[in-house]
Amino acid sequence: MDFALSEEQQAIFDMAHSFGQDNIAPHAQQWEREGTIPKALWPEIAALGLAGLYVPEEHGGSGLSRLDATLVFEALSMACPSVAAFLSIHNMCAKMLSAFGSDETREKYLPKALTMETVFSYCLTEPGSGSDAAALKTKATKTNEGYSLTGTKSFISGGGYSDAYVVMARTGDDTARGISALVIEDGTEGLSFGGLEDKMGWRSQPTRQVQMDGCKIPPENLLGEEGKGFKYAMMGLDGGRLNISACSLGAAQTALTATLAYMHDRKAFGQSIDQFQALQFRLADMEIELQAARVFLRQAAWKLDTQAPDATQFCAMAKKFCTEAGSRIVDQCLQLHGGYGYLADYGIEKLVRDLRVHQILEGTNEIMRMITARAMLAK
Numbered sequence: 001m002d003f004a005l006s007e008e009q010q011a012i013f014d015m016a017h018s019f020g021q022d023n024i025a026p027h028a029q030q031w032e033r034e035g036t037i038p039k040a041l042w043p044e045i046a047a048l049g050l051a052g053l054y055v056p057e058e059h060g061g062s063g064l065s066r067l068d069a070t071l072v073f074e075a076l077s078m079a080c081p082s083v084a085a086f087l088s089i090h091n092m093c094a095k096m097l098s099a100f101g102s103d104e105t106r107e108k109y110l111p112k113a114l115t116m117e118t119v120f121s122y123c124l125t126e127p128g129s130g131s132d133a134a135a136l137k138t139k140a141t142k143t144n145e146g147y148s149l150t151g152t153k154s155f156i157s158g159g160g161y162s163d164a165y166v167v168m169a170r171t172g173d174d175t176a177r178g179i180s181a182l183v184i185e186d187g188t189e190g191l192s193f194g195g196l197e198d199k200m201g202w203r204s205q206p207t208r209q210v211q212m213d214g215c216k217i218p219p220e221n222l223l224g225e226e227g228k229g230f231k232y233a234m235m236g237l238d239g240g241r242l243n244i245s246a247c248s249l250g251a252a253q254t255a256l257t258a259t260l261a262y263m264h265d266r267k268a269f270g271q272s273i274d275q276f277q278a279l280q281f282r283l284a285d286m287e288i289e290l291q292a293a294r295v296f297l298r299q300a301a302w303k304l305d306t307q308a309p310d311a312t313q314f315c316a317m318a319k320k321f322c323t324e325a326g327s328r329i330v331d332q333c334l335q336l337h338g339g340y341g342y343l344a345d346y347g348i349e350k351l352v353r354d355l356r357v358h359q360i361l362e363g364t365n366e367i368m369r370m371i372t373a374r375a376m377l378a379k
């Protein structure tokens with residue numbers, strides 16, 4: 001058993017970290033205020049091979065492992081978890097195109113997904129179904145020209161911003177086996193968007209409803225087989241859960257590093273506040289929790305990479321553990337900054353807001369417990 005990163009993995013982390021520090025961190029607060037991420041950023045990220053992280057090389061991707069990908073997301077989220085998490089969603093879609101798309105679908109969409117000329121969003125949630133995603137109602141009715149897509153997706157990261165959407169829709173019965181995955185392009189007749197959601201965090205990412213009304217979808221835009229869309233969507237989520245965990249850890253590391261420096265400089269009662277043992281214990285607790293979360297995340301990623309039978313359970317457990325640890329740490333870091341932690345200039349309050357949603361999306365942490373408990377009971 002070897003817990004060290006390889007030289008190549010360290011280089012991947014360093015490359016993503018330095019890109020984030022140079023090109024994302026200086027602008028993160030401004031993008032949050034503007035409520036959007038400049039589209040010009042994405043081709044630069046794609047040029048580093050970060051748009052198709054686990055798309056195999058023969059399909060033009062980087063062919064990295066899930067563990068490698070967590071390093072990228074941890075490194076980028078040290079600059080801004082909202083930007084990093086958005087890239088994770090695009091990667092999830094790119095992987096779905098590569099893994100399940102026919103040759104024709106891949107040729108049509110993958111090259112531009114890998115350069116991020118086409119930015120992708122993932123549309124599963126609906127106004128009436130979130131955790132119970134298989135209850136979705138969006139319908140794709142077969143026509144002579146392909147499909148006619150009608151329904152509403154809610155909370156879509158990149159809604160009204162992205163260039164194309166992977167949409168899970170019903171082509172068959174009311175069960176999970178009646179769901180298929182289809183690609184719809186921006187500009188399709190009948191495709192419209194709700195108003196911009198006013199959110200607590202992830203504010204640089206536009207979130208809107210995606211509304212489809214009789215949208216004509218060509219047959220080659222069906223990913224894989226009819227009726228397998230829910231399975232594909234869930235397979236994407238295992239990796240998504242690892243990525244979102246990594247985003248929590250990167251942001252928590254940034255907050256902890258900043259807090260150490262702040263506590264050294266800040267004086268109270270005649271000494272640096274890092275000299276109070278009660279606060280030192282809190283620093284130690286945060287470090288222990290962060291290190292434990294990182295090891296757990298990498299173990300879960302390794303399970304997914306090696307297709308271990310309990311990979312889904314481990315991805316769920318790591319997601320619950322890491323996202324809650326991340327939120328606890330950034331909240332403590334805010335507290336240790338005193339009143340300054342509450343000010344936007346110090347960058348900590350943004351992390352508290354950004355990380356909160358990691359406990360809700362990619363499956364809520366209650367659902368992560370449900371997956372874990374079911375696996376325990378099945379044994």
Ligand SMILES: Cc1cc2nc3c(=O)[nH]c(=O)nc-3n(C[C@H](O)[C@H](O)[C@H](O)COP(=O)(O)OP(=O)(O)OC[C@H]3O[C@@H](n4cnc5c(N)ncnc54)[C@H](O)[C@@H]3O)c2cc1C
Nearest residue numbers: 122123124125129130131155156157360361362363364366
């Ligand atoms: C900022 C943001 C961005 C998002 N981006 C996307 C996106 O890009 N694409 C997309 O498809 N979705 C996206 N989502 C949606 C997200 O995945 C859902 O919000 C999430 O899955 C929860 O669904 P819900 O909001 O309908 O809550 P519900 O499913 O209604 O859950 C409400 C509460 O009940 C709990 N609960 C539900 N069922 C159970 C159960 N069986 N046992 C115990 N507790 C349960 C939940 O944990 C939660 O606490 C996004 C959400 C947000 C907030």
